Amino acid sequence: MSESETERTTAEKGDDRLPTGAASVVAALENAGVTSAFGVQGGAIMPIYDALYQSDIQHITMAHEQGAAHAADAYGAVTGDPGVCLATSGPGATNLVTGIADADMDSEPMLALTGQVPTDMVGNDAFQEADTTGITRPVTKASYFATDADSVGDTVGEAFALARDGRQGPALVDLPKDVTQAEDVAQPGPAEGPESHDVPDEADPDEVDRAAKAIANAERPVILAGGGVIKGNASEELRQFAIDHGIPVVTTMPGVGAFDETHDLAMEMAGMHGTGYANMAITHCDVMLAVGTRFDDRLTGGIDTFAPEAEIAHVDIDPSEISKNVHADYPLVGDASTVLRQLDSALPRSPDAEGWRDRCLHWKEEYPLDYNAPDDEPLKPQFVVEAFSEATPDDTIVTTGVGQHQMWAVQYWEFTEPRTWISSHGLGTMGYGLPAAIGAKVAAPDQEVVCFDGDGSFLMTAQELSVAVREDLDITVCILNNEAVGMVRQWQDAFFEGRRMASEYPWGPDFATLAEAFGAQGLTLTDYDDVADTIQEARDYDGPSVIDCQIDPREDVYPMVPSGGANGLFALQEEHL
Structure with missing residues (x-):
C-alpha cells in the first residue's frame, strides 16, 4: 500500500470514529474562530493532535515550547484574539511557563492547552507528570483541570472567552489523557466566559x-x-x-x-x-x-x-x-x-x-533623541533602526528581544499605528523576539515583520529560525551585535564600577553563517555605506533573512532614569547618573 493510500485510509477511519474528548476540544477551538495554533507534540497531548489532523486549524510546530508560547503571545497582541499554544505534560508544560508569565504581565490574550497523565495516575509521580495547574495558577487568569469528557469542550471554550474578554490575559486548560481519549462525548457550545466574570463597560x-x-x-x-x-x-x-x-x-x-x-x-x-x-x-x-x-x-x-x-x-x-x-x-x-x-x-x-x-x-x-555617528567608528545601532524605519511601510510590525536593542528599537523607530510594536515589557524575557516574529507573521501575513534582537537574546531562541524557514515566513531579523548582554554591561559600568562579570560575549558565532545553516539568508553588516543596500537585500529575499549587524560595543542607551529615580532628572550620559 502506498503512503498516500495509507493516509487516505487513516483519514477515512478517522471519519468513522466516535466523538472523543480531544475532538470536543478541537471543536471548541473551531467554535471560537481559532485558525492557527503553535505547539510541540508529545505523549500526553497526542490525542489533541490526532483530532487536529481532521481540522482546518493551521498548526505551526515550534522548536521549543517556550517559542510556542511567545508565538501565541505575539499572535494575540497583533490580532486581539487569544493565541493558542499546545504542549505535552511535564517538561512540555513547564517549558510554556515563561511565555505564559510573559503574557500575564503584559495582559496578552492566550490559551494554553497542556497534556496530562491519566486522571488515576495524577499525584503518583508518573512519567512526565507535573502539577501544571498549580504551577501556572499565579500567572494565568484561570488554570483549569479537565475532569469530565462531556464538559471538556465547554471548559476550553470558557477559557478562551476568559482570555479574550475584559482585561486580557492567559488561561490554561490541563487535559488528562483519559479525558481526551474518552469516546462518545458531548459536543461543545459557543465560547462563553464564566457567569461570575463581570466585565465593566461605562465608568460611574x-x-x-x-x-x-x-x-x-x-x-x-x-x-x-x-x-x-x-x-x-x-x-x-x-x-x-x-x-x-x-x-x-x-x-x-x-x-x-x-x-x-x-x-x-x-x-x-x-x-x-x-x-x-x-x-x-x-x-x-x-x-x-x-x-x-x-x-x-x-x-x-x-x-x-x-x-x-x-x-x-x-x-x-x-x-x-x-x-x-x-x-x-x-x-x-x-x-x-x-x-x-x-x-x-x-x-x-x-x-x-x-x-x-x-x-x-x-x-x-x-532634549531630542540624538546620537553621534562618526564615520571612523563602528556602526551605531540607532542609525540602523532609523534606516529600517525609513525603508519600511508604516504598518510594519516590529518585534524585539529584551535589552539595549529593545530600547534602541522603541526609541528610534517611528510608530504610527497600534499593534505594530510587539515586545516583552513587564517580564523582560530575553529570546522573545524571534518566536514573536513568527507569531506576528502568521497573524498578519500581508504585513512586513522586522525583529530587532541582541546577540545574547537571539542565542536563547535561535532554534526557532528553523520554523521560519520550514514555514517559509518572510521575516527579517536584525541582530544588533555588540558581543555582550548589553544592558547588563551598561548597568555594571554605571553602578558596579565597571566590573563586567558574565556580561560580555566575545565567543559568539558568526550569525550570518548560522542563518545559512538553518536555510535562511545570512548577511553581515559593518559599514554605514552598506546599510541601505543590506536592508533592501534582506527585504527583497523571499523568506527569512538574518542580518548580523556588528555595532559599536561602547554604545549605551540614553536617556536613562536610574531605578527608583525621578523622571525629571533623566541622564543623557553616564556622567549624569
Whole structure:
C-alpha cells in the first residue's frame, strides 16, 4: 500500500470514529474562530493532535515550547484574539511557563492547552507528570483541570472567552489523557466566559463628570496612553480626544503605537528610557488622564516623584489597578473606548493649554533623541533602526528581544499605528523576539515583520529560525551585535564600577553563517555605506533573512532614569547618573 493510500485510509477511519474528548476540544477551538495554533507534540497531548489532523486549524510546530508560547503571545497582541499554544505534560508544560508569565504581565490574550497523565495516575509521580495547574495558577487568569469528557469542550471554550474578554490575559486548560481519549462525548457550545466574570463597560457618570471638569480646568494637561488603549481597541478614540482638545500624549512602552508619533502632540514614550520631553511633560503636568496603564516601576521611577503636581484620572477595565501604585483622584473603571467617549461628551470645554503645548514643543527641541555617528567608528545601532524605519511601510510590525536593542528599537523607530510594536515589557524575557516574529507573521501575513534582537537574546531562541524557514515566513531579523548582554554591561559600568562579570560575549558565532545553516539568508553588516543596500537585500529575499549587524560595543542607551529615580532628572550620559 502506498503512503498516500495509507493516509487516505487513516483519514477515512478517522471519519468513522466516535466523538472523543480531544475532538470536543478541537471543536471548541473551531467554535471560537481559532485558525492557527503553535505547539510541540508529545505523549500526553497526542490525542489533541490526532483530532487536529481532521481540522482546518493551521498548526505551526515550534522548536521549543517556550517559542510556542511567545508565538501565541505575539499572535494575540497583533490580532486581539487569544493565541493558542499546545504542549505535552511535564517538561512540555513547564517549558510554556515563561511565555505564559510573559503574557500575564503584559495582559496578552492566550490559551494554553497542556497534556496530562491519566486522571488515576495524577499525584503518583508518573512519567512526565507535573502539577501544571498549580504551577501556572499565579500567572494565568484561570488554570483549569479537565475532569469530565462531556464538559471538556465547554471548559476550553470558557477559557478562551476568559482570555479574550475584559482585561486580557492567559488561561490554561490541563487535559488528562483519559479525558481526551474518552469516546462518545458531548459536543461543545459557543465560547462563553464564566457567569461570575463581570466585565465593566461605562465608568460611574459622577466620576466621569468630576474628571471632565478637572481636565477642562487644567493648564498643563497630559494624556498617558498605556497598553490597555491598544488592547481595548481605543486608539482611535484616544487620538480623536487628544487632537480635538489639544492635549499632549505620552505613552508607556506597551502603549507605543496608540498615538501617531509623527503628530505635534506626541511626546512619545516616558519612563526609564523614555524621551526627555515625555518625562518632562509627566513631571510638570497638573492633570493626567491615564488610560489603560498599571503604573509599573519602569514608567514611574520613584512613586513619590511621579507627576508630583498632577491630579490623576485613571481609566482601567481592571478595578484592582486603580490606586494600586499611583493614587487616582478620579477613578474611572470601564472599557477604555467607552470611557473616552463618556469623557468627551462630559467635557464642558477644551482646556486652555496653548502655552503648555508650546512648552512641550520647546522640550522636544531641547532634549531630542540624538546620537553621534562618526564615520571612523563602528556602526551605531540607532542609525540602523532609523534606516529600517525609513525603508519600511508604516504598518510594519516590529518585534524585539529584551535589552539595549529593545530600547534602541522603541526609541528610534517611528510608530504610527497600534499593534505594530510587539515586545516583552513587564517580564523582560530575553529570546522573545524571534518566536514573536513568527507569531506576528502568521497573524498578519500581508504585513512586513522586522525583529530587532541582541546577540545574547537571539542565542536563547535561535532554534526557532528553523520554523521560519520550514514555514517559509518572510521575516527579517536584525541582530544588533555588540558581543555582550548589553544592558547588563551598561548597568555594571554605571553602578558596579565597571566590573563586567558574565556580561560580555566575545565567543559568539558568526550569525550570518548560522542563518545559512538553518536555510535562511545570512548577511553581515559593518559599514554605514552598506546599510541601505543590506536592508533592501534582506527585504527583497523571499523568506527569512538574518542580518548580523556588528555595532559599536561602547554604545549605551540614553536617556536613562536610574531605578527608583525621578523622571525629571533623566541622564543623557553616564556622567549624569
